Amino acid sequence: MLNVNLRHLHYLVTLAETGNFGAAAARAGITQSTLSAAIRGLEEELGAPLMDRSGRRMQLLPFGETVVERARDIIAQVGELPEYAARSARPLTTRLRLGMIPSVAPFVLPKLLRSLRAAHPDLSLSVREGLTQSLLAEIRAGRLDAAFIAHMPSVEEFEYTAVAEDPFLVALPPRHPLSGRAALTLADLASDRLLLLDQGHCLREHVLTALGRDGLVDEHDVRAASIMTLVQLVDFGTGITLLPRIAVDAGAVSGTGITLVRYESPSAARRLVVAWRARSYRRSDYLALAEHIRRHCLPGSDGAAAAE
Known part of the structure; x- marks a missing residue:
């Protein structure tokens, strides 16, 4: 049975994002030798090398790239557990970090903020406007929960539901x-x-x-x-x-x-969708958000929903 330390997965993801042991160690608040030992321990536990250290810059091997993506997924799922437990009885009752593209946000956000406040007063919503690729990257990294975007081929790796x-x-x-x-x-x-x-x-x-x-x-x-x-x-x-x-x-x-x-x-x-990381524990939240947008935030809707 594998005995993989979650902290070591964090170190691996940080190293993949920085591409440098020194920068990764500084970001993680540890010494470079501690980081190197953690990565080597992870490689020994998994039974295969994760990166090529022969060049001047660390280069992930194909297996390492796969492990990094799985590590991001694991870290995000673990991070969701407390909120998943807190909101298991009712959707849209805790924190939700939502991304929106600039060609949607100005026309939907005013209605969304008003109607969610009325329908889901316990929801703590934060919104970040950005381009599609940056929002999807933020979801991968666990810094956003979902995004309201227009469908593109790059969305296929995510789970999503059509809104309009x-x-x-x-x-x-x-x-x-x-x-x-x-x-x-x-x-x-x-x-x-x-x-x-x-x-x-x-x-x-x-x-x-x-x-x-x-x-x-x-x-x-x-x-x-x-x-x-x-x-x-x-x-x-x-x-x-x-x-x-x-x-x-x-x-x-x-x-x-x-x-x-x-x-x-x-x-x-174009097709407007709400997208989120596949296999997320909070799938019911995102489906509820998409339904709320359909009913209350698109042109022609009331924009001021009563509590559902």
């Missing part, structure tokens, strides 16, 4: 020649300058997919850091963009001269 389909609308500048159309296709938009969010935003990738990535010339697009900046650029006549309905229904284009037209494409929507 979020269709795209074409946002046209004032007096644009196509503003009288009931619907538009990719061919209709080929000659217009495309406005996009900057690299790293999943909304950028969804828009590129919806508009046909191969037909776009990247050096001609204009990039922004937020949906509201895109709205201002379109209103000024700089170009066109696709806006998610969740932003439009929350008033993103109010007070502008922008015309919104339905976009026809097999990829004319």
Whole structure:
């Protein structure tokens, strides 16, 4: 039977994150010799080397990479045990650390905070806005519990539940020649300058997919850091963009001269999901959160739920 020390798993994960024995030892608050002995002890217990120490920088072996991922999972599950015991009788009654992407947070968060306070007063919610990949990395590391994001291929390693389909609308500048159309296709938009969010935003990738990535010339697009900046650029006549309905229904284009037209494409929507680490003890919490968002936080919902 294996006799693996949880503290040693923490040391291994820290070493993998820093890539250096000295930096890892400093972060863990131990000496480098103690760290080295702990890693060697872990290798002896597992019966195989975890890393290649022959170069100037420590390099995890394939087996070591697998063990690090399992160690993160074990550490996160152990960390959840006290909260799991505390909330086993009722969901959404303790702490929940939630990530949200920037193309969702401004349009959902106000309703979410109000409605959760009313429906689940014992819940301690903290919210972090960030790009999809960074939020997923925070979940892997145990620093976030779940994230409300748009589905991407990188979500497949997590468990998740769909919350809503979020269709795209074409946002046209004032007096644009196509503003009288009931619907538009990719061919209709080929000659217009495309406005996009900057690299790293999943909304950028969804828009590129919806508009046909191969037909776009990247050096001609204009990039922004937020949906509201895109709205201002379109209103000024700089170009066109696709806006998610969740932003439009929350008033993103109010007070502008922008015309919104339905976009026809097999990829004319993104799927919004709540994602969390697979095999989490708190699965019932995350399913309850997703259901709460569906009922109370999307456009058209009441946004001020009574206690459930």
